[in-house]
Amino acid sequence: MAEYMYLDGKFVESEKASIPVMTHAFLYGTAVFEGLRAYYNEEEGQLYVFRAKEHFERMFKSAKIMYMDTVYTLEEHLDILKKLLKKNNYKHDVYIRPIIYKSANRIGPHLIDNPDKYLIFSFPMDGYFADKGLKCCVSSWRRNSDNSIPPRAKINGAYVNASLISTDARLNGFDEAIVLSQSGKVAEGAAMNLFLIMDGKLVTTSTTSDMLTGVTRNTVIQLAKEVFNMPVEERTIDRSELYTADEAFFSGTGAQIVPICSIDNRAVGNGEVGEKVKEIQDLYYNVVKGKVPKYKEWCTAIYD
Numbered sequence: 001m002a003e004y005m006y007l008d009g010k011f012v013e014s015e016k017a018s019i020p021v022m023t024h025a026f027l028y029g030t031a032v033f034e035g036l037r038a039y040y041n042e043e044e045g046q047l048y049v050f051r052a053k054e055h056f057e058r059m060f061k062s063a064k065i066m067y068m069d070t071v072y073t074l075e076e077h078l079d080i081l082k083k084l085l086k087k088n089n090y091k092h093d094v095y096i097r098p099i100i101y102k103s104a105n106r107i108g109p110h111l112i113d114n115p116d117k118y119l120i121f122s123f124p125m126d127g128y129f130a131d132k133g134l135k136c137c138v139s140s141w142r143r144n145s146d147n148s149i150p151p152r153a154k155i156n157g158a159y160v161n162a163s164l165i166s167t168d169a170r171l172n173g174f175d176e177a178i179v180l181s182q183s184g185k186v187a188e189g190a191a192m193n194l195f196l197i198m199d200g201k202l203v204t205t206s207t208t209s210d211m212l213t214g215v216t217r218n219t220v221i222q223l224a225k226e227v228f229n230m231p232v233e234e235r236t237i238d239r240s241e242l243y244t245a246d247e248a249f250f251s252g253t254g255a256q257i258v259p260i261c262s263i264d265n266r267a268v269g270n271g272e273v274g275e276k277v278k279e280i281q282d283l284y285y286n287v288v289k290g291k292v293p294k295y296k297e298w299c300t301a302i303y304d
Helices: 024-028 052-065 074-088 156-171 215-226 239-243 275-288 293-298
Strands: 004-007 010-013 031-033 036-041 046-050 094-102 116-124 134-142 176-180 186-189 193-198 201-205 232-235 247-252 256-263 299-301
Touching (some): 010 074, 046 275, 052 074, 052 094, 134 156, 156 176, 193 215, 201 215, 215 232, 215 275, 293 299
Parallel strands (some): 134 256, 201 232
Antiparallel strands (some): 247 256
16 A cells, blocks of 8 residues: 655655755755654554644744745644545554745755745654663753754754764764753753653753753643642753752653663663653553543544
């Protein structure tokens, strides 16, 4: 069975989808994107997209920063997404990537007089990482700042920063990296948000700390407050606090909830997956599959 993408106004078979080699977004990274997940609930025979509306709304904010039009309305984006997933008829978990891109075929980096086009594709995906906790380091690379390439926008070209961070970590024997801001404070992971558990509190970097305001991050904060009755602190985090945290984990649409067991060769807590992280992780996996009635409104059903 052929798999389909949606490219510039029509559904096309994935192997036939292409853009010209001189496309501005390819030459200069001038595109914005989102990452969404859809989860298959076997008991219901239903595919649920998690927090689709919030992801598209964040993409619209990224587009505004990049002098882009949203191409379609929110309702039209949601409709295209549903039709794409129905057409591909998945019976397993899926990753989805919508992209608004600058489509002029020309040399020169400026964004004006440069039409915006739209692509969305999907493919089967399980987890980024194994269930075991990660061995992390603090990267020697710094996060790009809001006054250079704003991390609060998911700009394609900006992810070169994440690529360098993540690649160096792996070459140096770690699973993943934590990156500092230009001011030397903790920002996030290479392409994930970071949480610490300290003295019974959930601690994460503030939204002005040169990081992406994650949809999964916001989900975790709400669940921590409402389900686990945990105090949440969004604040500046010093590097040395990473070494004294009781538990730590990354969050992100692709990564989901990933425990961290060591940072810079120092054990986090007892060096095992933390109990509270495991509770948050288990709850999250039930929420995204539409199994928790209180939060089922976050889940968009695809199949009639």
